[in-house]
Amino acid sequence: MDQKLNELKTILAEVADLQHAAAVLSWDQQTYMPRAGAEARGYQLATLGRIAHQKFTDRKVGQLLDDLRDAFPPDSDEYALIRVTQREYEKRIRVPPEFVAEQAQVTAAAHEAWVAARSQSDFSLFEPHLARILDLVQRYIGFFPPSDHPYDILLDDYEPGMKTAEVQAIFSELSKRQVRLVQAISQAKQVDDSFLHFKYSIPKQRAFGEKVLMAIGFDPNRNRQDQSPHPFCTSFSINDVRITTRYQGNFLNTALFGSMHEMGHALYEGGFHPSFERTPLASGASLAIHESQSRLWENLVGRSMAFWEFFYPKLQKKFPAQLGEVSLGKFYKAINKVQPSPIRVEADEVTYNLHIMLRLEIEIAMVEGAVALRNLPELWNEKMKEYLGVVPPNDAQGVLQDIHWSFSGLGYFSTYALGNLIAAQLWEKIHSEITDLSAQIRRGKFDALRGWLYANIHVYGRKYEPKELVRRVTGSSIDPAPYLRYLETKYRDIYEL
Amino acid sequence: MDQKLNELKTILAEVADLQHAAAVLSWDQQTYMPRAGAEARGYQLATLGRIAHQKFTDRKVGQLLDDLRDAFPPDSDEYALIRVTQREYEKRIRVPPEFVAEQAQVTAAAHEAWVAARSQSDFSLFEPHLARILDLVQRYIGFFPPSDHPYDILLDDYEPGMKTAEVQAIFSELSKRQVRLVQAISQAKQVDDSFLHFKYSIPKQRAFGEKVLMAIGFDPNRNRQDQSPHPFCTSFSINDVRITTRYQGNFLNTALFGSMHEMGHALYEGGFHPSFERTPLASGASLAIHESQSRLWENLVGRSMAFWEFFYPKLQKKFPAQLGEVSLGKFYKAINKVQPSPIRVEADEVTYNLHIMLRLEIEIAMVEGAVALRNLPELWNEKMKEYLGVVPPNDAQGVLQDIHWSFSGLGYFSTYALGNLIAAQLWEKIHSEITDLSAQIRRGKFDALRGWLYANIHVYGRKYEPKELVRRVTGSSIDPAPYLRYLETKYRDIYEL
Numbered sequence: 003m004d005q006k007l008n009e010l011k012t013i014l015a016e017v018a019d020l021q022h023a024a025a026v027l028s029w030d031q032q033t034y035m036p037r038a039g040a041e042a043r044g045y046q047l048a049t050l051g052r053i054a055h056q057k058f059t060d061r062k063v064g065q066l067l068d069d070l071r072d073a074f075p076p077d078s079d080e081y082a083l084i085r086v087t088q089r090e091y092e093k094r095i096r097v098p099p100e101f102v103a104e105q106a107q108v109t110a111a112a113h114e115a116w117v118a119a120r121s122q123s124d125f126s127l128f129e130p131h132l133a134r135i136l137d138l139v140q141r142y143i144g145f146f147p148p149s150d151h152p153y154d155i156l157l158d159d160y161e162p163g164m165k166t167a168e169v170q171a172i173f174s175e176l177s178k179r180q181v182r183l184v185q186a187i188s189q190a191k192q193v194d195d196s197f198l199h200f201k202y203s204i205p206k207q208r209a210f211g212e213k214v215l216m217a218i219g220f221d222p223n224r225n226r227q228d229q230s231p232h233p234f235c236t237s238f239s240i241n242d243v244r245i246t247t248r249y250q251g252n253f254l255n256t257a258l259f260g261s262m263h264e265m266g267h268a269l270y271e272g273g274f275h276p277s278f279e280r281t282p283l284a285s286g287a288s289l290a291i292h293e294s295q296s297r298l299w300e301n302l303v304g305r306s307m308a309f310w311e312f313f314y315p316k317l318q319k320k321f322p323a324q325l326g327e328v329s330l331g332k333f334y335k336a337i338n339k340v341q342p343s344p345i346r347v348e349a350d351e352v353t354y355n356l357h358i359m360l361r362l363e364i365e366i367a368m369v370e371g372a373v374a375l376r377n378l379p380e381l382w383n384e385k386m387k388e389y390l391g392v393v394p395p396n397d398a399q400g401v402l403q404d405i406h407w408s409f410s411g412l413g414y415f416s417t418y419a420l421g422n423l424i425a426a427q428l429w430e431k432i433h434s435e436i437t438d439l440s441a442q443i444r445r446g447k448f449d450a451l452r453g454w455l456y457a458n459i460h461v462y463g464r465k466y467e468p469k470e471l472v473r474r475v476t477g478s479s480i481d482p483a484p485y486l487r488y489l490e491t492k493y494r495d496i497y498e499l
Numbered sequence: 500m501d502q503k504l505n506e507l508k509t510i511l512a513e514v515a516d517l518q519h520a521a522a523v524l525s526w527d528q529q530t531y532m533p534r535a536g537a538e539a540r541g542y543q544l545a546t547l548g549r550i551a552h553q554k555f556t557d558r559k560v561g562q563l564l565d566d567l568r569d570a571f572p573p574d575s576d577e578y579a580l581i582r583v584t585q586r587e588y589e590k591r592i593r594v595p596p597e598f599v600a601e602q603a604q605v606t607a608a609a610h611e612a613w614v615a616a617r618s619q620s621d622f623s624l625f626e627p628h629l630a631r632i633l634d635l636v637q638r639y640i641g642f643f644p645p646s647d648h649p650y651d652i653l654l655d656d657y658e659p660g661m662k663t664a665e666v667q668a669i670f671s672e673l674s675k676r677q678v679r680l681v682q683a684i685s686q687a688k689q690v691d692d693s694f695l696h697f698k699y700s701i702p703k704q705r706a707f708g709e710k711v712l713m714a715i716g717f718d719p720n721r722n723r724q725d726q727s728p729h730p731f732c733t734s735f736s737i738n739d740v741r742i743t744t745r746y747q748g749n750f751l752n753t754a755l756f757g758s759m760h761e762m763g764h765a766l767y768e769g770g771f772h773p774s775f776e777r778t779p780l781a782s783g784a785s786l787a788i789h790e791s792q793s794r795l796w797e798n799l800v801g802r803s804m805a806f807w808e809f810f811y812p813k814l815q816k817k818f819p820a821q822l823g824e825v826s827l828g829k830f831y832k833a834i835n836k837v838q839p840s841p842i843r844v845e846a847d848e849v850t851y852n853l854h855i856m857l858r859l860e861i862e863i864a865m866v867e868g869a870v871a872l873r874n875l876p877e878l879w880n881e882k883m884k885e886y887l888g889v890v891p892p893n894d895a896q897g898v899l900q901d902i903h904w905s906f907s908g909l910g911y912f913s914t915y916a917l918g919n920l921i922a923a924q925l926w927e928k929i930h931s932e933i934t935d936l937s938a939q940i941r942r943g944k945f946d947a948l949r950g951w952l953y954a955n956i957h958v959y960g961r962k963y964e965p966k967e968l969v970r971r972v973t974g975s976s977i978d979p980a981p982y983l984r985y986l987e988t989k990y991r992d993i994y995e996l
Contacts, residue, residue, distance in 0.1 A: 019543045026523060038739065
């Protein structure tokens with residue numbers, strides 16, 4: 003068995019090398035590549051992707067997986083490796099190469115159409131492409147055995163083992179209370195955050211941001227931060243994990259909280275067990291678990307009073323003209339300002355999940371064929387009005403705002419909201435185990451928190467399915483209660499409800 | 500035939516994509532990669548190299564080449580593509596994969612040993628590794644049919660079609676006159692270049708260097724410049740060509756002339772015919788031709804009076820404290836100061852080739868078994884004394900100074916000197932066709948020069964063998980006379996000989 007395992011690992015290592023090489027090429031494309039390099043880069047990425055796919059879906063891999071299926075004890079890393087590889091392998095071989103090629107073509111055209119449609123705020127330019135994508139999605143679902151709901155197939159790609167009905171149940175509990183909270187806040191005294199929109203020198207923002215990143219765990223020997231129009235985290239090895247950020251000269255939050263968000267992802271990617279290097283276990287358990295790590299650092303740490311008790315005097319010193327006269331309390335309220343807006347990526351903690359819920363409902367309706375695509379803008383705006391009390395002024399700021407559908411990413415959105423919920427569950431658990439955590443954060447100390455996340459989440463990589471991981475760590479299933487407790491407590495205080 | 504050509508091109512395009520992907524990974528490794536990423540990067544590069552090798556040496560490629568050999572007219576691009584591919588293919592399949600693997604191991608260890616030996620200036624630490632490398636080199640030569648001289652096999656890898664005897668003949672004509680020139684200069688009044696070693700702010704050096712690069716043809720849409728400890732040029736596409744430079748805070752020449760040198764390579768890499776993209780024709784004709792391009796811009800343009808008549812006032816404005824009182828004439832002499840030194844990479848135009856000649860003689864002696872490796876340091880120092888009149892103070896600055904032998908790069912060095920000669924041949928030809936070139940350069944205009952190089956050299960990529968290319972362009976074989984004319988005229992003037 004050991005020889006077969008080694009054979010399998012050799013193939014998987016080669017596939018991992020190709021995927022990491024592709025990740026380097028993508029990173030470069032988004033950070034440093036001269037514009038005219040794009041066409042060649044497209045070919046290079048396609049070639050790497052094709053070879054990785056061929057190697058991974060080789061019949062030999064299937065044979066080795068069959069031979070190794072029950073060869074190792076269920077809690078071993080080897081068992082997990084084989085389970086995870088089997089899962090991926092079966093997904094990949096069910097989808098014919100011609101379909102993958104067609105999908106690449108359709109989404110490339112759809113992406114261009116989406117960019118044009120959004121810039122002209124004209125949904126009709128995108129609609130025929132979305133129709134083609136929806137057709138692909140239906141055919142994709144058809145490659146798999148029937149599930150309770152066809153949408154389960156899509157969800158499972160991003161959130162292994164998660165069912166549509168489970169997400170709906172969780173969201174229905176959330177939505178009532180989050181909508182109620184939004185309404186209560188809308189009638190309360192509004193928060194002033196005008197000083198966050200003053201002019202903030204970008205080199206100074208960068209210097210301050212780097213100090214924060216170093217404090218929470220950025221290691222220059224293993225991490226880098228670069229700039230890109232759309233911030234992201236990527237890794238080429240457990241020991242080479244990179245983030246990007248973007249700076250706005252007249253808004254402090256973008257880079258600061260964006261960097262902390264990406265650093266949360268980076269700590270996860272850099273924390274997988276070293277023995278997982280070059281295997282499929284060196285990966286987050288799911289998108290929701292990944293997002294729990296980024297949200298935990300961005301919001302539960304980065305938007306907490308304890309954090310700013312330590313960092314605010316330093317920030318004031320950096321920006322005396324902008325913040326010298328602004329009290330800590332005022333600053334804390336400002337960075338937590340609730341403001342229903344049409345745009346998801348600008349949403350605060352209270353409204354964020356509502357953006358996700360409406361997307362989930364619309365995606366399910368699309369998959370069920372319950373909505374004509376030409377009516378999507380109207381449906382979108384109705385739901386915005388219902389959940390958030392705002393109506394987008396145009397489709398660019400409405401149904402066209404997100405890139406996801408253009409790359410056929412139906413099934414993706416709910417992981418963002420689930421990540422928020424899991425972050426809050428972990429947060430309660432961490433506080434019960436590190437009882438002086440707030441005091442540590444007030445002193446700018448994050449070692450114990452990082453150590454806890456490493457030992458309980460990061461080190462396992464993709465060894466456990468997300469639901470199992472959450473249960474092992476918190477003793478519970480994915481549960482909206484901690485998030486609601488957190489939200490309601492925090493915002494009652496901020497808005498004096 | 501067209502279908503077979505397309506089949507061949509599809510394979511070659513895939514190989515080119517893999518090689519370019521590897522080039523991106525190497526570029527990143529030398530510019531931005533966090534240190535701890537090195538181990539994983541080594542695996543990734545090995546995987547890309549292995550797959551590219553497998554694909555290129557596939558029996559299918561050999562069959563297609565056989566079928567296509569005489570299918571196209573001799574002056575066509577298709578014919579050249581098949582000839583160049585055939586040449587590479589035959590070289591590759593002659594060398595067994597086990598040899599390649601052994602070579603990778605031996606050179607990896609040798610590189611480490613060389614770094615240690617150089618840092619401790621102890622040749623005995625490197626000697627056993629060099630012995631292993633020499634053994635590999637001998638075995639490598641044995642894979643090929645006998646040539647006039649065994650060293651021909653090595654030379655041919657870098658300089659297709661070039662023979663050892665030809666290089667020796669050229670060098671013997673050069674060496675007498677270059678040695679005589681060095682001696683004459685050593686007895687002349689010495690040039691003061693102390694002001695080049697003042698403190699020069701690196702951001703200002705960068706700003707000035709970028710201005711120069713833009714003037715000679717740097718295109719931000721297709722080029723980038725980054726920093727790395729050892730400057731280089733690399734390309735991932737005809738439309739994505741990058742250079743690196745390094746700055747010294749107390750020496751102006753390093754970055755300035757280094758950037759112009761790399762930009763000369765970059766203009767070549769970016770000038771191949773667009774139809775050559777993703778084929779083996781998108782490459783320099785040889786290392787010597789490549790070096791002719793870098794040396795032409797670095798020395799024939801960058802160290803000329805005409806160039807500085809335009810740029811010196813701008814440089815003075817940037818560095819008034821350092822250069823405000825230094826006349827153009829004094830500056831021109833300083834950047835052309837001749838100073839025999841033990842170190843090749845710091846050598847001026849007059850002494851540079853002499854460094855190369857002694858290396859060629861020593862390499863030939865090694866390959867012929869005419870020198871015991873333990874005597875190399877002594878032999879090196881004797882030849883330094885003979886050619887340059889200086890003796891290195893230690894082996895780190897003598898026989899251990901260059902990296903080439905540690906990567907088994909015997910056969911490489913002479914291309915540097917040949918590049919100098921070809922540059923001077925081209926320079927005479929260009930002046931005969933662009934009769935007001937000096938006047939153009941004095942006005943900071945380089946379009947005609949760049950256009951000439953593009954139309955006569957760059958666009959052909961690897962279509963012609965280097966000797967044929969030189970003959971097509973200059974009507975002559977590789978000839979030391981123009982270089983000697985250039986050197987003697989220029990330095991007689993500078994040193995008032």
